[in-house]
Amino acid sequence: MKVSQFIISFITLALVIPFSNAYDPSPLQDFCVAVGNLNNGVFVNGKFCKDTKQAKADDFFFSGLNHAGNTDNDVKSNVTTVNVDQIPGLNTMGISLVRIDYAPYGQNPPHTHPRATEILVLIEGTLYVGFVSSNQDNNRLFAKILHPGDVFVFPIGMVHFQVNIGKTPAVAFAGLSSQNAGVITIANTVFGSKPPIYPEVLAQAFQLDVNVVKDLEAKFPSKN
Structure with a gap:
């Protein structure tokens, strides 16, 4: 009897533990607007949260993604990030957004996001994009040439890039599956x-x- 109970307990743990570690805990309130003030705050996902009764519409709002970023730099691109630092209401929501502007022949050089998968949609121009799989998958390159309206996904943690192969500026928007995806530019x-x-x-x-x-x-x- 004890042996069978042990087996059942072991199987139960084996099934439950992977799922319990796979995702962040579900929020137990509607939202958790991040604040810098430690007074009367609750620490959640790296941020302190304000009293929900004090939340306002501006906590969930950002304006400015209609403006092109400055691409006058070495890589000829600019990433405008909209994450929990720009929209406090994103805290605990597991999502963020970026606008990427590329000058002609500009690039978003090889980089990774340690905490997020990225899905990119091209709005203007022509991009050559791709990611490289891990050593276990023999570092295969998955690449496509994108035209306006095309979408490409970069899996979490994979080294990836985008290059404007056209003679005109390019614009893309990307969603990331983290409120703060992080970025590691390889070079x-x-x-x-x-x-x-x-x-x-x-x-x-x-x-x-x-x-x-x-x-x-x-x-x-x-x-x-």
């Missing part, structure tokens, strides 16, 4: 870490001459 992270990674380490990892690595590291520190 900035690897070659612009503070303090720098030893050049000899990166030279061996990337199969580059150590002087090439030193030159790359000299280009990035001020951008982190």
